[in-house]
Amino acid sequence: MAKRSFLIPGVDKRLLIKDSLKVMPDLTRRRFIAGGASLGALTLLTGCDVVDSSSAEALLTKISKFNDAVQDFIFNPDALAPTFPESAITKPFPFNAYYDLDDAPDVDADDWKLEVRGLVDVKKSWTLQELYKLPQVTQITRHICVEGWSAIGSWTGTPLRDFLKLVGADTRAKYVWFQCADKDGYNSPLDMRTALHPQTQMTFKYANEILPRAYGFPMKIRVPTKLGFKNPKYVISMEVTNDYKGGYWEDQGYNSYSGS
Amino acid sequence: MSSLTVTDEQVSATKAKVIQPVWVRVMHWTNAFAMILMILSGWQIYNASPLFGFSFPREYTLGGWLGGALLWHFAAMWLLMINGLAYLVTGFASGRFAKKLLPITPSGVLHDVRAALTFKLGHDDLSVYNYVQRTLYAGIIVVGVLIVLSGLSMWKPVQLHWLVTLFGDYPTARYVHFFCMAAICAFLVVHVLLALLVPKSLRAMIIGR
Numbered sequence: 001m002a003k004r005s006f007l008i009p010g011v012d013k014r015l016l017i018k019d020s021l022k023v024m025p026d027l028t029r030r031r032f033i034a035g036g037a038s039l040g041a042l043t044l045l046t047g048c049d050v051v052d053s054s055s056a057e058a059l060l061t062k063i064s065k066f067n068d069a070v071q072d073f074i075f076n077p078d079a080l081a082p083t084f085p086e087s088a089i090t091k092p093f094p095f096n097a098y099y100d101l102d103d104a105p106d107v108d109a110d111d112w113k114l115e116v117r118g119l120v121d122v123k124k125s126w127t128l129q130e131l132y133k134l135p136q137v138t139q140i141t142r143h144i145c146v147e148g149w150s151a152i153g154s155w156t157g158t159p160l161r162d163f164l165k166l167v168g169a170d171t172r173a174k175y176v177w178f179q180c181a182d183k184d185g186y187n188s189p190l191d192m193r194t195a196l197h198p199q200t201q202m203t204f205k206y207a208n209e210i211l212p213r214a215y216g217f218p219m220k221i222r223v224p225t226k227l228g229f230k231n232p233k234y235v236i237s238m239e240v241t242n243d244y245k246g247g248y249w250e251d252q253g254y255n256s257y258s259g260s
Numbered sequence: 261m262s263s264l265t266v267t268d269e270q271v272s273a274t275k276a277k278v279i280q281p282v283w284v285r286v287m288h289w290t291n292a293f294a295m296i297l298m299i300l301s302g303w304q305i306y307n308a309s310p311l312f313g314f315s316f317p318r319e320y321t322l323g324g325w326l327g328g329a330l331l332w333h334f335a336a337m338w339l340l341m342i343n344g345l346a347y348l349v350t351g352f353a354s355g356r357f358a359k360k361l362l363p364i365t366p367s368g369v370l371h372d373v374r375a376a377l378t379f380k381l382g383h384d385d386l387s388v389y390n391y392v393q394r395t396l397y398a399g400i401i402v403v404g405v406l407i408v409l410s411g412l413s414m415w416k417p418v419q420l421h422w423l424v425t426l427f428g429d430y431p432t433a434r435y436v437h438f439f440c441m442a443a444i445c446a447f448l449v450v451h452v453l454l455a456l457l458v459p460k461s462l463r464a465m466i467i468g469r
Contacts, residue, residue, distance in 0.1 A: 063331070063335040064334065064335075074419055079421070081418045081421075146326065147309035225418050253330075255331075260416060260419070
């Protein structure tokens with residue numbers, strides 16, 4: 001197997017990687033390890049150094065794409081996420097991001113606009129006041145994080161499928177792609193069938209109050225049939241598209257479909 | 261004794277004492293491989309949001325980080341599930357489960373547990389499982405089914421919400437999944453230890469006799 005060119009002859013690869021990990025910022029470190037697919041235990045287990053091997057990574061990526069297809073196949077557009085009484089709401093509902101709350105986007109409601117583009121009839125930017133006028137519904141559902149924890153919350157907003165209809169979106173397109181105001185430019189693709197699911201929501205309120213900064217002011221997309229990272233917050237644009245444009249976490253190795 | 265007994269003896273003698281048929285051996289080692297991948301990647305996933313006040317040492321985890329571990333977990337699950345399903349079907353259809361694991365009687369279990377604890381439990385005939393073995397092997401099959409069902413509940417809590425209801429709710433399924441893993445690890449320790457203490461049983465699982 002071809003050695004990577006940056007490796008210096010005579011230098012222990014594993015120690016080198018260990019050392020370089022220490023000086024990397026956390027995010028880069030995660031991406032780097034994702035690229036290496038596996039360390040430690042697998043090396044011990046198989047006796048071969050898979051740090052150098054891209055074949056394991058390629059196979060895992062292929063299986064993850066296969067898993068996307070399986071999940072799309074078993075997705076039932078009529079199956080609703082379980083709903084809960086108000087008494088079941090998790091208090092306090094956790095703030096969760098790859099940054100601290102202090103670094104969360106501080107969006108100015110007057111300046112903010114939602115840009116709607118791509119395969120839609122009405123390409124325009126919507127002000128918050130315009131969006132607030134749309135009919136809203138409330139759901140109390142369980143938010144499930146890719147990390148395993150979950151929390152029940154109350155979200156109020158406009159069903160995305162109603163909005164897509166309003167702007168004349170081509171619902172035969174494959175994705176609705178969201179871009180956000182988070183630092184490093186968070187984004188995430190949502191498959192059209194999930195975008196049209198009755199519980200997928202453009203959320204403006206949490207617990208009947210205007211969505212606080214911690215939960216994605218001024219707008220998040222609540223998708224109770226997806227893991228939390230596919231529920232983008234601080235959304236600034238949505239694009240109806242047939243192209244797979246990738247996503248912040250999806251590009252780092254989280255399964256792209258990540259359906260519940 | 262009747263002539264039937266003689267016939268049985270003749271049959272077992274001519275078949276050169278195959279204790280573990282090929283399908284058992286192939287599925288056993290496939291399961292061992294898949295299970296280890298599942299456990300090591302599962303520990304990494306657990307570390308992302310521990311249920312209890314401890315984490316698993318990073319050296320004993322697979323995947324490098326949560327995303328990598330999830331890729332491993334959701335790849336190895338296919339191997340584990342397909343192999344496990346094939347094992348269950350073959351085990352029931354061939355009559356092996358009924359023949360090897362049954363009956364399990366309370367008095368038999370008590371007797372053999374007592375014998376095991378006083379080191380008087382023999383392994384002279386590897387083709388017959390004692391009551392401790394029967395209980396553990398039947399029990400670990402049940403745990404295996406439970407860990408897959410609780411895992412599916414966590415993977416697809418909306419599409420398979422009826423399955424989640426079986427466990428109560430999503431967080432409960434998560435605890436069930438964890439404790440099944442713990443049970444499998446405990447089984448693994450005893451299982452490997454005993455295989456090393458009775459090497460001919462390990463040999464039977466490799467070459468069949």
